[in-house]
Amino acid sequence: MSKLQADLFSQQDNQELLKQAADFAYSYTKNLPKMRSFPNQQSLSLLKELNIPLPEASEDPAKILGQLNHIGAQNTVPYSVGRYFGFVNGGALPIGLAAKWMADVWDQNAGLYVMSPIAAQTESVCQRWLTELFSLPHGSVAGLVGGTSVATLCGLAAARYRQLSKLNWDLTERGLFGAPSLRIIVGTQTHGTVIKMLNLLGFGRQQLEWVECDKQGRMKVDQLPELDQSCILILQAGNVCSGAFDNFSQLIPQANEAGCWVHVDGAFGLWASASKQFDSLTQGVELANSWSVDGHKTLNTPYDCGIILCSDQDALTHALHQQGSYIQASDERDNMNFTPDMSRRARGIELWACMRYLGRKGIAQLVELLHQRAVYIASQLAKNGFKVVNDVVFNQVIIQCENDEITQATLKALQRSGELWCVGAKWQERSIIRISICSWATTVDDIDCSVATFIKAHRCALSI
Ligand SMILES: Cc1ncc(COP(=O)(O)O)c(C=O)c1O
Incomplete structure (x- = not known):
């Protein structure tokens, strides 16, 4: 056995590193309410101590962990506190953090059932819970990604696949070059990540049809252009500044009638569907074809947890299809069919724990x-x-x-x-x-x- 391997076995056996990490974690969470909302200059100046030449040989892991804790903890920004109002960064429920911590130790690759039955089952259950909670069409599917940005990419990839297939073009076989044109309809208040994801999918800013918004940031219903089955309409549940919701009950039925795909960016606002108090905001949102939403915003799961929901399983799984003779598919859920990545962490574990804890x-x-x-x-x-x-x-x-x-x-x-x-x-x-x-x-x-x-x-x- 090499010295490196012997050292690693000994670290695993004596558990000192994990115990040390646990102690650091306990004192961090205890200190959380007293933390500054952003590190001071003295803390920030310590960051340069991490910028050393790549070491030639391995070093004492306890010393490394200690240094990371000393410099790292004071250079974090606390979200699970009462006075953090930045971006739309959610706090973390204690049960979510604990479940994620446990899942970190399990260190699962969530790609396939045979890689991790627990990752497959938690995502499968969350898919059903989310579909029911948001009253989405029976058979809607969910994939867990890093955030709403990537969830939107997935929804729009499914939309592109489906709309082209309606125009007799098989995108996965024939690609985008030479394909029939699609029309993309967005509001002038569309979130920047949607435009970025459209760019990634081959749609430039000048190709988009921009619909004017009112003073609250809602798409003006009477400005909606004539729609047809070459169209993808992108709406939002929660404007990033005003929190405004597009008028789903008027916009989506028009789109449905025309055979237009509707994607809803509901990064933080889709959770409004969980409360009757917000019925007037969310009415009709369930009529869309795909939705992107974050666990790490309103639901307060720990980072990171983005969710793509799609009522057209066939479109989503075709858009994200991957082959390989070594890939052992199963009759159970294989998570990689619903996301762009193959290997990834098992986000479903803490999502399941948070949803189970809170309940409806x-x-x-x-x-x-x-x-x-x-x-x-x-x-x-x-x-x-x-x-x-x-x-x-x-x-x-x-x-x-x-x-x-x-x-x-x-x-x-x-x-x-x-x-x-x-x-x-x-x-x-x-x-x-x-x-x-x-x-x-x-x-x-x-x-x-x-x-x-x-x-x-x-x-x-x-x-x-
Ligand atoms: C409306 C909206 N869409 C998309 C995003 C991007 O989400 P994420 O940072 O999880 O990718 C945000 C982030 O705040 C948002 O508010």
Whole structure:
């Protein structure tokens, strides 16, 4: 036995590394509520210590883990806390984190049933639960990927396959060159990842048919062009800034009638379907053909968990088809048929644990809680002189100050404070501060403290 192999067996046998990692993890989660919302300069300056020449020989693993913990933990950004409002980054439910941790130790390749029966079964059950929860057509299928970006890629690949097949073109056999043209219809508020995925699939910006949106970011129904079976219409459940939902009950039936494929980017907003409170927003969303959604946003699974849902199994599996004589398919679920990747981690394990823990009621309660907190922070900020730009229909709030300069300076002061985290954006040509309530951990007290931080930051911006 070589020395390397002997060392590795000894590390596995004595379990010191795992015990050490567990201790580090316990103190990290304990410290989480007290963490800054972004590392300070002193912490950031430590990162350069990781940038060493590739070592010639192996080194003490306990020392490596210790260094990673020392530098790494203080250079993370905490999401499972009450005052993180950046992007649409969700917190993580404790059961999700624990299940993922266990699954990390199992270290499963989720590609095939014969590689991991537990990965196959958890994804299979989640597929049924999600289909039922969102009231999707019977027989809809799900694949688990890194995020909504890749889920959208999958949905649009299925759409491209199916629409071309309606035009008598077999994409998998004949490829895209020389294929009949497809028309892609998107709103002007479509998320950037959708455009990126369209690019990857061979559709350039100039080829897209852009439909105007209203002030909340919803596609204007009366601007929808004439549709036919060469069309793919892309809608959204939850605009990344305003949280607005497209008018599914009016748009999708028109598309269905014309034989047009509808994909819904529901990264965080599709979860609204889990609560009756949001029926007016989600009505008709189930009539689409494919949906992309994240576990790691509204549902608060740990990172990463993107989900593609598709009512046309044949289109999705043809679009993502792979062959190889060594691939041992089974009569059970083979996860790789539903995603672009073959090897990947077993995300279904923590998704199953989170959904099982919350149940239907808990998921609805979580979604409603995020909405309540968003409504509360909007009302408190409005009372204190900030302009709330959007109708707070879900968990997103858009704030403006007197002018763009003051909005931007307020945002900088907020980020410098270390007390909370928000990001900015442009909304109808104006600077905004985005507040995304996406963690189970946000309490009323967190909102009150955050409003105080907003007031301080605004004063600081006015004094510049
Ligand atoms: C509406 C929308 N679509 C797509 C995405 C991209 O999702 P992901 O980062 O999980 O790929 C986001 C991210 O916030 C989003 O809000």
